[in-house]
Amino acid sequence: MTDSSRDRILDKLRAARRPFPDAPPRPARYLPVTIQPDESPTALTERFMAELVTLKAEPFLVDGDAAACECVMTLLASHDTRSLLAWDFAHIPVSGLENMVRAAGIEILQADTHDEFHAETLRAAEGAQVGLTGADAAAATTGTLIFTTGAGKGRIPTVLAPVHIAVVRHEQIVPRIESWVAGMRARGLAETVRQHANFCFVSGPSRTGDIEMELILGVHGPGRVQVVIVR
Amino acid sequence: MELTANQFSQSAVIALDDIDLQTALDRGTGNADGRRRTVMGELPLAPALRQQGRGAKLRALHDLPDLLEQLERNVTAAGGTVLWAADGDEANRHVLDICARHNLKKGVKSKSMATEEIALLPALAAAGIEMVETDLGEYIVQIDEGHPSHIVMPVMHMTKEQIGALFMDKLDMPYTNDAGEMTRFIRGVLRDKYIEADFGMSGGNFLIAETGTVVITTNEGNGRLSTSLPKVHIAVVGIEKIIPTWEDFATLIQLLPRSATGQRMTVYVNGFTGAARPGEPDGPEHFYLILLDNGRSDIYASEYTEALACIRCGACLNACPVYQNVGGHTYGWVYPGPIGAIITPLLKGIENAAPLPFASSLCGACKTACPVDIDIPDMLLKLRRDLQAVQTPFWKVSMAGYGIAFSNPLLYQAGGKIAGIASRAASALLGESADARDGALPSNLPMPYPLDGWTQNRDFPPFAAQSFGSWWRARDSSTQSARTHHDASDKGSDS
Numbered sequence: 001m002t003d004s005s006r007d008r009i010l011d012k013l014r015a016a017r018r019p020f021p022d023a024p025p026r027p028a029r030y031l032p033v034t035i036q037p038d039e040s041p042t043a044l045t046e047r048f049m050a051e052l053v054t055l056k057a058e059p060f061l062v063d064g065d066a067a068a069c070e071c072v073m074t075l076l077a078s079h080d081t082r083s084l085l086a087w088d089f090a091h092i093p094v095s096g097l098e099n100m101v102r103a104a105g106i107e108i109l110q111a112d113t114h115d116e117f118h119a120e121t122l123r124a125a126e127g128a129q130v131g132l133t134g135a136d137a138a139a140a141t142t143g144t145l146i147f148t149t150g151a152g153k154g155r156i157p158t159v160l161a162p163v164h165i166a167v168v169r170h171e172q173i174v175p176r177i178e179s180w181v182a183g184m185r186a187r188g189l190a191e192t193v194r195q196h197a198n199f200c201f202v203s204g205p206s207r208t209g210d211i212e213m214e215l216i217l218g219v220h221g222p223g224r225v226q227v228v229i230v231r
Numbered sequence: 232m233e234l235t236a237n238q239f240s241q242s243a244v245i246a247l248d249d250i251d252l253q254t255a256l257d258r259g260t261g262n263a264d265g266r267r268r269t270v271m272g273e274l275p276l277a278p279a280l281r282q283q284g285r286g287a288k289l290r291a292l293h294d295l296p297d298l299l300e301q302l303e304r305n306v307t308a309a310g311g312t313v314l315w316a317a318d319g320d321e322a323n324r325h326v327l328d329i330c331a332r333h334n335l336k337k338g339v340k341s342k343s344m345a346t347e348e349i350a351l352l353p354a355l356a357a358a359g360i361e362m363v364e365t366d367l368g369e370y371i372v373q374i375d376e377g378h379p380s381h382i383v384m385p386v387m388h389m390t391k392e393q394i395g396a397l398f399m400d401k402l403d404m405p406y407t408n409d410a411g412e413m414t415r416f417i418r419g420v421l422r423d424k425y426i427e428a429d430f431g432m433s434g435g436n437f438l439i440a441e442t443g444t445v446v447i448t449t450n451e452g453n454g455r456l457s458t459s460l461p462k463v464h465i466a467v468v469g470i471e472k473i474i475p476t477w478e479d480f481a482t483l484i485q486l487l488p489r490s491a492t493g494q495r496m497t498v499y500v501n502g503f504t505g506a507a508r509p510g511e512p513d514g515p516e517h518f519y520l521i522l523l524d525n526g527r528s529d530i531y532a533s534e535y536t537e538a539l540a541c542i543r544c545g546a547c548l549n550a551c552p553v554y555q556n557v558g559g560h561t562y563g564w565v566y567p568g569p570i571g572a573i574i575t576p577l578l579k580g581i582e583n584a585a586p587l588p589f590a591s592s593l594c595g596a597c598k599t600a601c602p603v604d605i606d607i608p609d610m611l612l613k614l615r616r617d618l619q620a621v622q623t624p625f626w627k628v629s630m631a632g633y634g635i636a637f638s639n640p641l642l643y644q645a646g647g648k649i650a651g652i653a654s655r656a657a658s659a660l661l662g663e664s665a666d667a668r669d670g671a672l673p674s675n676l677p678m679p680y681p682l683d684g685w686t687q688n689r690d691f692p693p694f695a696a697q698s699f700g701s702w703w704r705a706r707d708s709s710t711q712s713a714r715t716h717h718d719a720s721d722k723g724s725d726s
Contacts, residue, residue, distance in 0.1 A: 005315045005316060005317040005321060005524075006315040008317060009299075009315055009317060009470070009522075009524045009528055010296050010299065010300070012528040012531075012532065013295050013296040013299075013528055013531055013532075014296050015532070016528075016531055016532035017532075018293055019289075019292050019293060019531070019536040019537075020289040020290075020292055020293045020536070021293065023286060023289035023290045023292075023293050024282070024286040024289070024290075025290075026286075026290065026475070026476070026478075027283065027286070027478075030283060030478045030481070030482060031276050031279055031280055031283055031482075033274065033280055033481075033482060033485040033486070034274075034485070034495075035274075035275065051495075110512065111512060111513065112512040112513070113460070113462075113512065113513045114462075114507070114512070114513070114516065118462065119426055119427060122425075122426045122460055123426055126422060126426060142485070142495050142496040143496075144496055149507070149508070149511045149513075149514060150508070150510065150511060151510035151511065151512075152512070153511075153512075154459075154511065154512040154513040154514075155455065155459035155513050155514055156459055156460070156512075156513050158455070159452050159455045159456055159459065159499075160456070160460075177481050177484070177485065177496075178478070178481045181477045181478060181480075181481045184477070185477070185478075189441070189442065189477060190305075190441065190442055193442040193444060193477075193504055194308070194309055194442065194504060194505075195508070196504065196508065196511075197309070197310075197503065197504060197505055197506060197507045197508050197511055197514050197518075198459075198501065198502065198503055198504070198507075198514055199444075199501075199502045199504075200455060200499060200500065200501050200502070201484075201496065201499070201500035202498065202499060203495075203496035203497070203498050203500075204498055205498070206450070206451055206452040206498060206499075207450050207451065207498055208367050208368075208414060208450060208451050209384070209450070209492065210366070210367040210368035210371070210384060210385065210386055211367070211368075211386070211391050211394055211410040211413060211414070212255065212258050212259065212390065212391050212410065213258065213259055213262045213263065213384070214391070214410040214411075216410055216411050216414040218414075218415075218418070219367055219414055219417075219418055219450075219451035219452065219453070220365065220418060220421065220425075220451045220452040220453040220456055221451065221452020221453075221455065221456070221498070221499065222452070
């Protein structure tokens with residue numbers, strides 16, 4: 001049944017005259033969508049922060065790991081965090097943070113949903129006030145956090161809690177989406193992509209305009225996205 | 232959903248008289264089109280970027296069968312399962328089979344026009360499987376037991392006051408017209424649905440062939456929740472969504488939100504390459520991609536292949552003066568607006584959507600707004616031409632006669648005289664005023680069957696007592712001498 005539909009569809013497409021024989025060839029160099037003339041680390045950090053503000057996300061620029069930990073702890077306290085949905089701290093690029101979170105008596109949930117207690121695990125995770133993650137990269141011109149999945153790097157901490165705090169090092173900021181793709185291309189795109197079941201670009205807090213295009217934040221995903229940038 | 236495209240004229244009249252609809256459309260389309268212009272306008276290379284995006288889609292269509300096979304290989308290699316569906320029924324059967332195999336009873340769904348097209352929800356309901364739409368707009372449509380009126384903003388046809396009343400009626404929410412309060416309320420309602428769901432469903436905005444990656448975009452985060460929490464993910468995607476490479480994706484994923492909602496990026500761009508890998512703490516253990524044909528291969532083989540380049544941004548809807556006034560439901564099926572006026576006749580048969588190619592002033596605003604430069608007006612004209620093949624024999628004979636009469640001066644003059652006498656005789660018989668008979672104040676004549684359709688919507692005044700031709704000849708002879716004199720003096724001044 002399935003096979004016959006597959007073959008029928010493909011046969012029909014092959015029987016048709018190939019459309020657009022004059023389609024432009026794949027460009028040797030693609031034009032980037034966004035403009036960012038100055039690609040120095042300082043300029044990229046500035047642009048990334050400005051775009052985050054435009055998206056109604058909240059950037060925090062700090063110098064060094066100690067200041068970063070302090071910043072995260074202050075943010076956690078401001079959300080009255082008792083339960084934290086987090087990546088494995090090995091993937092959050094500042095040292096010493098896990099100990100500080102534990103010392104503050106905050107429960108750390110690293111939800112693994114691949115067992116028989118699926119619903120219970122999710123219900124506990126849903127009670128967390130904050131999701132805490134690192135990021136794979138950040139794209140400056142669109143204020144985009146880029147996540148890929150892997151061991152210790154789940155999808156849920158980026159989306160389930162009402163607040164998402166992401167910690168990125170300033171050298172992780174690339175100019176634009178195209179730069180991240182170019183990086184994968186250079187490393188071997190097919191293999192790089194196949195390592196992860198999922199990638200996600202997150203540009204600002206969850207939002208909707210479905211009711212008369214009025215902007216409302218925090219529909220299903222986090223209404224607040226706070227990005228700690230470590231220099 | 233039931234196809235009512237042939238009732239376009241009647242539906243349009245109702246839509247134009249609907250004050251709530253007109254209010255909602257004014258607020259919605261004006262906003263969306265303005266924002267698109269702003270963010271596309273800030274790209275100095277916008278024209279070249281449109282061509283870059285268009286090139287990606289055209290290359291994809293040129294190589295469509297090869298790319299689909301490449302995609303299938305890559306999804307399978309990543310631990311996913313690819314199923315092919317010749318039509319909507321087969322796609323729905325695939326979904327029901329998957330539900331039976333994994334004992335799935337409750338689902339959550341991200342917004343998808345493809346699942347709307349195949350009427351997935353009624354098929355699931357008939358099998359006793361609960362499916363909840365999680366996009367705010369689609370959820371409103373679902374509890375209202377209605378249909379989306381826009382491919383990006385499903386409840387563009389409703390005011391917030393109507394939505395507040397609906398929530399009061401269906402969800403016992405105290406009445407409010409505050410969009411923020413309503414949104415927070417729905418967030419609470421849907422949380423349990425995500426947690427209890429056995430499976431999540433989505434459509435797909437792009438299929439990246441070179442890695443077997445399915446991409447969806449949402450602003451609300453419902454797409455990420457629907458595909459991250461449940462143990463099974465089923466994506467239903469039209470075969471035309473394929474693109475060759477990640478560079479093509481990087482261009483199109485930015486043109487899409489700029490054109491759709493005037494955002495520089497959609498909040499969540501979510502890509503799936505197979506099922507969750509060993510060690511990944513969450514995500515679906517089973518990933519299914521259902522590739523939907525449902526008439527697309529017919530479009531592919533027709534002269535309308537370009538319609539398959541559409542990335543469903545909705546910019547042509549927002550820019551269209553017809554859509555802005557009649558709204559999406561008037562088009563009578565899943566895909567409204569200028570692109571719908573092409574896709575609906577092609578997918579459902581032109582005889583079942585005959586008015587749609589005419590639901591356009593051919594002003595070209597749709598083509599100008601399209602991020603991949605689809606020549607919508609040209610295709611609408613071709614569809615008008617195609618419509619002749621399915622028109623009534625009477626119409627065909629009449630138009631052939633019209634062609635002969637208008638290309639032969641003697642026949643034309645004779646016809647004009649007969650029509651003039653006949654129309655004045657008819658108006659005299661019907662007791663029209665003397666003024667009207669003189670042609671000073673033409674009033675309307677009802678035409679007899681089978682021409683009565685013409686005068687139902689149009690004025691048909693009686694012919695003037697003197698035809699233009701006879702007036703011209705009379706004028707010609709009386710001014711002959713004066714003109715000769717004038718010509719001579721012109722020549723004199725040149726030399």
